[in-house]
Amino acid sequence: MSESATSTAKKRPEFYNIGGSDLISYRWPLASIVSGMHRVSGAIMFFLMPFVIWMFDNSISSEISFDKFTSAFNVGMLGLPGFIWKLVALGLIWAYLHHFIAGIRHLWMDTHHEATTKEFGKSSAAFVMAVTLGLTVILGAKLFGLY
Amino acid sequence: MSVNFGPHRLVVGAHYGMRDWLSQRVTAVLMALFTVLVLAELIFTKGPIGYTQWAGIFSPQWMKALTFTVILSLLYHVWVGMRNIFQDYVHPYGVRFVLDVFAIVWLVSCAGWGIQVLWRL
Numbered sequence: 583m584s585e586s587a588t589s590t591a592k593k594r595p596e597f598y599n600i601g602g603s604d605l606i607s608y609r610w611p612l613a614s615i616v617s618g619m620h621r622v623s624g625a626i627m628f629f630l631m632p633f634v635i636w637m638f639d640n641s642i643s644s645e646i647s648f649d650k651f652t653s654a655f656n657v658g659m660l661g662l663p664g665f666i667w668k669l670v671a672l673g674l675i676w677a678y679l680h681h682f683i684a685g686i687r688h689l690w691m692d693t694h695h696e697a698t699t700k701e702f703g704k705s706s707a708a709f710v711m712a713v714t715l716g717l718t719v720i721l722g723a724k725l726f727g728l729y
Numbered sequence: 730m731s732v733n734f735g736p737h738r739l740v741v742g743a744h745y746g747m748r749d750w751l752s753q754r755v756t757a758v759l760m761a762l763f764t765v766l767v768l769a770e771l772i773f774t775k776g777p778i779g780y781t782q783w784a785g786i787f788s789p790q791w792m793k794a795l796t797f798t799v800i801l802s803l804l805y806h807v808w809v810g811m812r813n814i815f816q817d818y819v820h821p822y823g824v825r826f827v828l829d830v831f832a833i834v835w836l837v838s839c840a841g842w843g844i845q846v847l848w849r850l
Contacts, residue, residue: 624807624810624811625814627807632839632842635843635846638843639842639846641783642783642784642846643850648783648784682761682764685757685761689754689757689758692754
């Protein structure tokens with residue numbers, strides 16, 4: 583690259599993708615919260631993936647490992663009581679539900695051009711939040727044996 | 730020679746983004762349908778679900794083949810997603826590169842483990 587080209591490039595304003603500090607100063611309407619949580623839920627599941635496969639392994643391999651799987655939640659595991667593992671599972675349930683339902687919202691907007699409006703963005707975001715949190719409460723109550 | 734500019738510009742196959750965008754959606758639909766299938770199997774199982782009923786869902790050969798495909802879909806879907814997150818929030822190329830390598834090692838290890846569990850059933 584010649585010297586003049588470099589100096590011209592320096593004068594131009596540079597637009598990067600958002601950084602961590604921008605996240606705080608941005609306004610967060612409901613659609614942004616759903617979008618941000620889509621990322622957060624995805625990242626949570628990425629980091630908990632070994633735990634998910636541990637559950638798959640132990641629940642499916644044998645009767646003995648199945649008992650190990652259930653006792654992790656009923657008795658405890660690795661020095662942590664069962665309810666901690668139930669909370670981890672509940673976190674996964676929320677993350678999966680949110681990622682799933684918010685993902686369907688994305689797919690709907692990809693395929694239905696008339697849906698990409700400010701109004702639909704808001705109402706569908708509210709729908710995602712309501713269904714996700716509702717199902718999380720219902721399944722969480724079941725997980726903790728409330729019914 | 731074929732025309733590859735203007736309206737005939739090649740928009741796939743060279744990391745223009747279409748491939749990752751589309752494959753993330755295709756894998757998402759596949760995993761969503763798989764979720765519905767497993768849920769349906771659980772709901773239509775009579776009586777309490779113990780080891781036999783749960784393992785029985787994954788024991789047919791077609792279900793193993795399908796689950797194998799879903800694990801590979803998950804691998805690619807999560808790779809696209811995590812790379813997007815790193816591209817948005819981690820700007821130093823060196824750090825991003827290390828995180829990309831970490832994500833690949835993490836995901837391929839998990840996928841290998843999952844596939845091993847599946848095929849020894």
